[in-house]
Amino acid sequence: MATQTTLTPRERVMKFLKGEEVGRPPIFSGMGNVIVPVLEKYGINFAKVHRDPALMAKAAAGMYREFGFECAVVPFDLGVEAEAMGAKMNFYDDVDGLLYPTVKEKSVKDVEDVKIPADLAQAGRIPVVTGAVRKIREELGNDVAIGTYILGPFTLAGQVKELDELLEDSFVEPEKTNVLLEKISDLIIGVFKIYHEAGADYFTLREMGATSDVISPKSFKSLIKPHLIRIISKMPRPAILHICGDTNSIVEDMAECGADAISVDQKNCITDTREKLGTEVIILGNVDPIKVLHQGASKDVGPAVLESLNGGASAVWPGCDFWPEVPHQNMEEYVKALKS
Amino acid sequence: MKLVQIAGYLGSGKTTLILTLVKELSGGGSKVAVLVNDVGEVSVDGRVMEKYGLAVKDIGGGCICCQVAGNMRKTLELLAKNYRPDVTIVEPTGIAVPNAVREIAQTLAPKNNMRIGVTVVLFDTSRAEKLLGYDTLKRLVSTQLRDADIIALNKVDVASNEKIEQSRAAVQQINPQAEIVRLSNRTGEGVQTIAQAVREITMKA
Numbered sequence: 001m002a003t004q005t006t007l008t009p010r011e012r013v014m015k016f017l018k019g020e021e022v023g024r025p026p027i028f029s030g031m032g033n034v035i036v037p038v039l040e041k042y043g044i045n046f047a048k049v050h051r052d053p054a055l056m057a058k059a060a061a062g063m064y065r066e067f068g069f070e071c072a073v074v075p076f077d078l079g080v081e082a083e084a085m086g087a088k089m090n091f092y093d094d095v096d097g098l099l100y101p102t103v104k105e106k107s108v109k110d111v112e113d114v115k116i117p118a119d120l121a122q123a124g125r126i127p128v129v130t131g132a133v134r135k136i137r138e139e140l141g142n143d144v145a146i147g148t149y150i151l152g153p154f155t156l157a158g159q160v161k162e163l164d165e166l167l168e169d170s171f172v173e174p175e176k177t178n179v180l181l182e183k184i185s186d187l188i189i190g191v192f193k194i195y196h197e198a199g200a201d202y203f204t205l206r207e208m209g210a211t212s213d214v215i216s217p218k219s220f221k222s223l224i225k226p227h228l229i230r231i232i233s234k235m236p237r238p239a240i241l242h243i244c245g246d247t248n249s250i251v252e253d254m255a256e257c258g259a260d261a262i263s264v265d266q267k268n269c270i271t272d273t274r275e276k277l278g279t280e281v282i283i284l285g286n287v288d289p290i291k292v293l294h295q296g297a298s299k300d301v302g303p304a305v306l307e308s309l310n311g312g313a314s315a316v317w318p319g320c321d322f323w324p325e326v327p328h329q330n331m332e333e334y335v336k337a338l339k340s
Numbered sequence: 341m342k343l344v345q346i347a348g349y350l351g352s353g354k355t356t357l358i359l360t361l362v363k364e365l366s367g368g369g370s371k372v373a374v375l376v377n378d379v380g381e382v383s384v385d386g387r388v389m390e391k392y393g394l395a396v397k398d399i400g401g402g403c404i405c406c407q408v409a410g411n412m413r414k415t416l417e418l419l420a421k422n423y424r425p426d427v428t429i430v431e432p433t434g435i436a437v438p439n440a441v442r443e444i445a446q447t448l449a450p451k452n453n454m455r456i457g458v459t460v461v462l463f464d465t466s467r468a469e470k471l472l473g474y475d476t477l478k479r480l481v482s483t484q485l486r487d488a489d490i491i492a493l494n495k496v497d498v499a500s501n502e503k504i505e506q507s508r509a510a511v512q513q514i515n516p517q518a519e520i521v522r523l524s525n526r527t528g529e530g531v532q533t534i535a536q537a538v539r540e541i542t543m544k545a
Contacts, residue, residue, distance in 0.1 A: 097414050099411050164351075167477070213437055290410070321406050321410075
């Protein structure tokens with residue numbers, strides 16, 4: 001059996017997520033993990049990286065190669081599943097600046113419009129992601145943990161259906177939304193299976209739209225939580241549940257969804273969360289990816305990392321995707337603080 | 341560049357008010373841009389607003405998360421650099437929280453000569469019971485109202501006086517600091533008051 005000092009990065013991540021003792025927590029994330037310092041070094045165009053498995057793999061692996069992350073995570077944007085469901089994306093090829101792809105044309109008006117493609121593995125950019133997973137494994141072998149993520153059912157519903165309508169339906173016709181989320185959940189379970197078969201190691205369900213900023217804890221419990229429980233029960237493991245924004249009132253519900261770990265962002269009071277959930281639950285978070293990592297001074301990065309750890313995070317994750325234009329030095333400080 | 345927000349839940353009359361404000365501000369010599377944070381509306385609004393020679397940007401998304409916030413930040417930066425408007429009116433999606441937009445602008449302001457203007461949140465008085473009656477919606481609508489500098493009680497031309505006064509009392513309770521304005525996009529009531537508030541803050545900034 002490997003000792004703490006001989007753990008490979010992948011072993012560290014996987015053992016950590018199983019709740020085993022690994023000494024220093026792993027340096028990893030389960031969300032958008034692509035940054036400009038890596039893209040520039042490899043000459044990769046951001047608008048193109050989302051559509052080419054080789055470029056995606058190279059950019060993801062670059063976080064390990066250039067900064068010592070113990071993971072490579074794909075994809076990078078939030079439109080993969082939506083596109084597989086028929087939504088049209090804007091990749092901003094012609095914008096003179098970095099913008100994440102967004103949905104420009106939604107595909108779902110009514111529940112009946114939700115269709116799981118017969119060949120889901122080949123739908124939209126899903127083969128790009130699976131291709132990237134295989135390529136990363138080919139290039140980095142078993143050294144590095146490969147993470148993938150999929151949006152949660154409510155968030156994904158908001159990508160394929162007009163948000164206002166979704167919210168309106170959620171209270172006027174909750175059963176209608178329930179059926180919609182049920183169908184979308186089936187698709188999510190299917191895509192996770194495909195990512196697992198491609199060789200991914202750990203899996204994050206990102207239900208960022210279910211933040212208490214927008215959805216009341218009561219609605220979260222009645223409308224969204226049952227679907228998260230079902231998805232997580234069928235997800236490959238280890239599974240992580242992430243929700244952005246204000247999660248202070250729903251962390252117990254998040255923990256009850258059955259994932260191996262939960263992830264929260266900077267709006268969460270992690271000390272309170274630790275107190276509520278006890279010592280056994282793996283909590284990931286919650287360094288502010290914008291104010292600290294992107295816009296903060298490099299001297300403030302280390303203290304922010306420590307604050308999360310001292311507050312009760314089992315390992316540090318950024319609160320959400322890294323904003324890709326994170327300064328090189330800030331990223332170095334981030335990794336340095338995590339290694340020390 | 342000054343940033344003004346016209347926010348409010350779906351169907352509250354944001355787009356109509358924005359078009360009116362754009363005419364007012366452009367007529368006064370200001371260069372105005374409109375940022376529509378809603379893919380669903382942008383194809384329609386884009387065409388309408390382009391008639392007035394505006395720069396309309398689709399920052400799209402449809403999910404409240406860092407990538408959308410990052411895209412908005414970047415788009416505002418690009419607007420400030422490439423189009424140099426005097427005023428940018430942001431129309432966030434109906435489920436956006438105005439404070440989130442304000443926070444984005446605040447992080448940009450120092451480096452981009454950007455100033456934060458007024459946040460107007462529209463409240464549809466004809467649907468007051470629904471907006472504040474349902475648990476799911478009440479939370480969001482209240483959050484939006486709390487972030488307002490001005491709450492515009494809209495559609496006063498179709499709502500009964502009783503409903504208007506009930507709305508006034510309800511929103512006042514949620515945000516006692518906000519200035520409350522009666523608004524009718526149809527009759528024009530209140531439009532000048534809001535335009536003036538935008539102008540004043542624009543001039544102050």
